[in-house]
Amino acid sequence: MTLRWSALIIGSLFGAPFGTAFAAAPDMVRDLASRVGPIVGQASACPDIAQGRVQTIVDKFREAIRQATNNDSERDQLTRTFNGYIAEGRSRSGAAQANCPAAERQLTDLERSLSQPAAAGTPPQTRADATTGAVTSAPVRGITDREIRFGMVLPFSGIRKETGRQMRQGIEIAFARANDAGGVNGRTLRLVAADDGYDPNRTLAAMGQLYDKEQVFGFIGNVGTANSEVAIPYALERRALYFAPNTGAAVVRRDPPDRYVFNYRASYSEETAALVRYLVKMKRIPPKQIAVFTQQDAFGDDGFAGVGKAYRQLNIGDAVTRFSYPRATMDVEEAVAQVKAHKPGLKAIIMVATDRAAAKFIEKTRDAVPGLIYANVSAVGSTSLATELKLLGPRFTNGVIVTQGVPAVSGYSSLVLDYKNALAKYAPGEAPDYTSLEGYISATILIQALKQTNPLDTERLVDTLESMRSLDLGLGTPLAFGRAEHQASHKIWGTALDENGTYQAIELE
Numbered sequence: 001m002t003l004r005w006s007a008l009i010i011g012s013l014f015g016a017p018f019g020t021a022f023a024a025a026p027d028m029v030r031d032l033a034s035r036v037g038p039i040v041g042q043a044s045a046c047p048d049i050a051q052g053r054v055q056t057i058v059d060k061f062r063e064a065i066r067q068a069t070n071n072d073s074e075r076d077q078l079t080r081t082f083n084g085y086i087a088e089g090r091s092r093s094g095a096a097q098a099n100c101p102a103a104e105r106q107l108t109d110l111e112r113s114l115s116q117p118a119a120a121g122t123p124p125q126t127r128a129d130a131t132t133g134a135v136t137s138a139p140v141r142g143i144t145d146r147e148i149r150f151g152m153v154l155p156f157s158g159i160r161k162e163t164g165r166q167m168r169q170g171i172e173i174a175f176a177r178a179n180d181a182g183g184v185n186g187r188t189l190r191l192v193a194a195d196d197g198y199d200p201n202r203t204l205a206a207m208g209q210l211y212d213k214e215q216v217f218g219f220i221g222n223v224g225t226a227n228s229e230v231a232i233p234y235a236l237e238r239r240a241l242y243f244a245p246n247t248g249a250a251v252v253r254r255d256p257p258d259r260y261v262f263n264y265r266a267s268y269s270e271e272t273a274a275l276v277r278y279l280v281k282m283k284r285i286p287p288k289q290i291a292v293f294t295q296q297d298a299f300g301d302d303g304f305a306g307v308g309k310a311y312r313q314l315n316i317g318d319a320v321t322r323f324s325y326p327r328a329t330m331d332v333e334e335a336v337a338q339v340k341a342h343k344p345g346l347k348a349i350i351m352v353a354t355d356r357a358a359a360k361f362i363e364k365t366r367d368a369v370p371g372l373i374y375a376n377v378s379a380v381g382s383t384s385l386a387t388e389l390k391l392l393g394p395r396f397t398n399g400v401i402v403t404q405g406v407p408a409v410s411g412y413s414s415l416v417l418d419y420k421n422a423l424a425k426y427a428p429g430e431a432p433d434y435t436s437l438e439g440y441i442s443a444t445i446l447i448q449a450l451k452q453t454n455p456l457d458t459e460r461l462v463d464t465l466e467s468m469r470s471l472d473l474g475l476g477t478p479l480a481f482g483r484a485e486h487q488a489s490h491k492i493w494g495t496a497l498d499e500n501g502t503y504q505a506i507e508l509e
Contacts, residue, residue: 339369
């Protein structure tokens with residue numbers, strides 16, 4: 001069977017009601033898998049071939065598998081067979097130093113064949129892009145002639161509700177600013193949010209509500225590390241964009257990166273490493289007098305691992321002392337007792353905690369260990385932590401440090417001024433906030449990528465993001481993505497609370 005006829009048969013699986021044209025479709029699709037899979041595999045190994053083109057073929061073939069099968073077992077078997085042929089083509093390409101020009105020709109032939117009607121009188125169900133030859137299906141989920149819908153899963157209530165509110169606000173004001181300027185190629189941006197209460201057991205239902213009921217195009221700004229552990233597999237299975245979650249955890253930073261997962265911010269590992277260097281090198285604190293206070297979950301584990309990694313990089317042989325508290329609580333009494341009993345006396349605590357738990361811990365240890373430095377990672381929620389501590393009094397704010405994945409909101413960089421102007425216009429009365437600024441920056445990056453992607457679908461958007469180099473938003477540091485780099489920024493800013501509970505910029509190195 002020729003490649004052209006293989007493609008036409010695949011096309012017919014989409015062009016006619018299945019079951020009326022092919023009685024033995026599973027056998028036919030299995031045979032086609034052996035022909036199409038190696039082509040897809042070889043093309044995916046070629047760096048000059050846009051992966052969106054490859055993914056379009058893969059998606060169409062998997063849809064053919066879905067239509068050709070009557071049960072999950074048969075569907076899974078055919079999918080594994082197809083994946084095996086893709087892997088075989090990729091492996092063969094690597095071993096033979098991939099003949100990419102030939103792979104390009106075969107892929108183009110397959111795309112052109114797929115763009116033709118399956119039979120006389122059957123209207124085309126696909127169209128080919130004039131520039132790349134890639135085939136797309138219409139309509140695209142979450143996109144109409146007038147609108148692009150994104151989803152966000154966040155806590156509307158509970159211990160992390162303020163972080164969720166601020167992240168949502170930052171994204172929404174960036175969307176509003178873009179919409180007032182004409183939107184994205186004439187389409188307005190809309191954010192649809194769903195509540196999981198910071199409970200990962202509720203995250204899957206919230207993701208399903210957005211994807212199935214609201215028909216969102218992709219996800220942006222989801223809150224929580226354990227929540228992302230649940231949400232990311234859901235998004236990947238559906239090849240939906242999972243952009244700029246509010247977490248610095250490793251689960252959203254695979255090596256190599258998951259194709260549909262992109263981050264704006266620096267990782268918790270990078271933040272804790274910066275704090276270790278600051279405390280050891282600038283403050284001259286002996287490592288034995290530094291401990292780590294963490295939430296008991298993947299968030300806390302990531303921060304603790306980052307401290308251990310920084311110790312190794314600095315050739316520090318001391319073990320890292322860890323105190324912890326139960327996730328999503330303020331139950332810090334056991335950790336407080338351990339701090340009081342620790343020998344030698346502690347001089348600094350690196351904190352990987354949420355705002356209210358961190359504030360309670362500081363309240364309970366401030367008098368017991370005078371002069372203790374509290375060094376928090378950005379996920380603590382800067383504004384809400386400051387608010388909690390100011391209620392206790394000025395002596396509770398002194399010595400409290402927070403690393404940030406964004407520049408100081410009190411600054412005057414171009415991006416920060418844009419953000420504050422947008423906040424004043426679209427959310428009057430709201431004070432600038434570090435989490436809100438993170439949401440604004442993340443959304444601004446995404447908007448630029450959306451404007452550069454035409455026609456717009458997920459695969460082309462991912463290709464656009466991966467091609468973004470030296471993006472200058474006015475942050476004072478360039479941002480960039482790549483096929484092997486899905487984190488835009490590695491910059492960490494330092495801030496410290498003064499007696500008035502106001503954050504002041506500090507140099508970490």
